[in-house]
Structures are given as C-alpha cells and as structure tokens.
Amino acid sequence: MTTHSPAVVIPQQGRRLAFIGKGGTGKSTIIAHMLKHWNDAGIPGSAMDADEPGDEENGSLIDWADEADLGGPVYPAPNRSKVRDQLVKYTPESGLLAVDTGAWNRKAGNMHFAVLAGVDLAVLTLPPTRMELNRAGSVLAAIDHLEEVGAHVPRLVICLTLTNASAKAADDTYKDLTGAGFTVLKTRVPRVDAQDGYGQSYGLEPKLIPGSPMDLLAAELAREASA
Ligand SMILES: Nc1ncnc2c1ncn2[C@@H]1O[C@H](COP(=O)(O)OP(=O)(O)OP(=O)(O)O)[C@@H](O)[C@H]1O
Ligand SMILES: [Mg+2]
Numbered sequence: 001m002t003t004h005s006p007a008v009v010i011p012q013q014g015r016r017l018a019f020i021g022k023g024g025t026g027k028s029t030i031i032a033h034m035l036k037h038w039n040d041a042g043i044p045g046s047a048m049d050a051d052e053p054g055d056e057e058n059g060s061l062i063d064w065a066d067e068a069d070l071g072g073p074v075y076p077a078p079n080r081s082k083v084r085d086q087l088v089k090y091t092p093e094s095g096l097l098a099v100d101t102g103a104w105n106r107k108a109g110n111m112h113f114a115v116l117a118g119v120d121l122a123v124l125t126l127p128p129t130r131m132e133l134n135r136a137g138s139v140l141a142a143i144d145h146l147e148e149v150g151a152h153v154p155r156l157v158i159c160l161t162l163t164n165a166s167a168k169a170a171d172d173t174y175k176d177l178t179g180a181g182f183t184v185l186k187t188r189v190p191r192v193d194a195q196d197g198y199g200q201s202y203g204l205e206p207k208l209i210p211g212s213p214m215d216l217l218a219a220e221l222a223r224e225a226s227a
Helices: 027-040 061-067 080-089 110-117 130-148 168-179 213-226
Strands: 015-020 045-050 096-101 121-126 155-163
Touching: 015 027, 015 110, 015 213, 027 045, 027 061, 027 096, 027 213, 045 061, 045 080, 080 110, 096 110, 096 213, 110 130, 121 130, 121 213, 155 168, 155 213
Parallel strands: 015 096, 015 121, 045 096, 121 155
Antiparallel strands: none
C-alpha cells in the first residue's frame, strides 16, 4: 500500500456485497477494479459472477478473469437453488465477496432476489441522469417489496457512475437522493473513454492508481461493507 491510499479497513468477518443496476452502468468494470485494489490493500477479495446462465454475453466478469489477473478469484454463476450456500462458501475470511449481477430488467429474475437475500450490502450503480433515475425505479421498488414481505434486505448504498467532467448532474442527483433518505457514496466513478481509461479496461489487468476513483471506491466500499 502506498502512502497516498486511504486508510483501509479490513473486515473482521467476511462480508458480501452485491452490485445491482441496469445494463451498462459499470457493475462488472467496478468489480474487476475493486478486486485488484482490495488485493493491493491486503483485503482478501473474491467475486461471483451471478449473471443468469444463458445470459452469457460479451463483457462478463468471469471471462475478464480468464484474461487478466484481477487479484482474486471469480467464481461462475451458481446454481440458483444453491446461491445462498455458495455465497457463504466463497466469502473469504476477513475479506469481501463482490457479487456481479446481470442487467436488472423490469422482470428481474429470481437470481437477483436470491443474491439480495444473501448479501450484507447492495450497491446500486447509477449514472446521474433523469433517464437512469427512472430506469432505477424498478430496482428500488423491488427492494421495497422485499422489505414488505419481511425478507432479508441488505443495506443499500448508491454509487454514482459514468459521471462526466461537469459535476453538476452528479451534485444535483446526490442532493436529491440524500434528501430522499438514500445513502450515496462519496466516491463517484467518472466516465473515462480515453485509451487507458476505465471504458477501455475490459480484459486488461486493472491499473492501481493511488488516489484514483477506483482506489477511493475500494476503500469506501470496504468501510461500508464492514459497518
Ligand atoms: N467508468 C467508465 N468510463 C467509461 N466507460 C465505462 C466505464 N465503466 C464501464 N464502461 C464501459 O461501459 C460498458 C458497460 O460497462 P460494464 O460492462 O462494466 O457494465 P455492467 O453494469 O456490468 O453491464 P451489464 O449489466 O450489461 O452486465 C462497457 O463497454 C465498459 O467498458
Ligand atoms: Mg456486467
């Protein structure tokens, strides 16, 4: 760890966090970077790719892990009926398991609910635009529904992703969401389309850049998951 990195909290017991959100909001890209940064910070990290089998498309985390060293193992989509057991089994002791989920659509599958029922923290990836806020409504409604039926509901935090250089949209969204009682992470993941940016990082070993958004996010999520 370098002196620039934020103080990192190593969880006392293993914790699980699920990334949920609409298609293309940055879930898999973030998880690949989190594994690398957690590993660098001395936090044992693993991931589970819980895209529904058959959902297999370009850009899966499991294929990324085949091509590059992500700093921790990525386990394949579990059998849906065994999700809970496998979530527990793959959680490192004193470490973090990040669960990647498939694009959330209006009829989110049972896999999404099984994952939510088995994690400590849900991280909703949300680009700060009005359209994305509307699209995310079905995710929030589903979580409300779980609460209503008395199911285990993980704590929800919102991560603003694909933000652009002008911070206004993200600042406004942050204000609206926190005003409505949601927890929004301090760290935002900017859209970076440059050749060495996040948008071009698929299949490559994530770069460790102290003080970068992914570095800060790794530390913030470790704290949130341990809280
Ligand atoms: N911070 C970023 N800046 C620019 N491009 C990004 C960023 N994060 C992700 N991308 C690009 O956006 C696309 C979607 O990213 P990613 O696959 O991580 O999203 P996802 O939420 O996992 O999508 P899906 O729900 O389809 O699995 C990819 O082409 C990826 O390279
Ligand atoms: Mg993905």
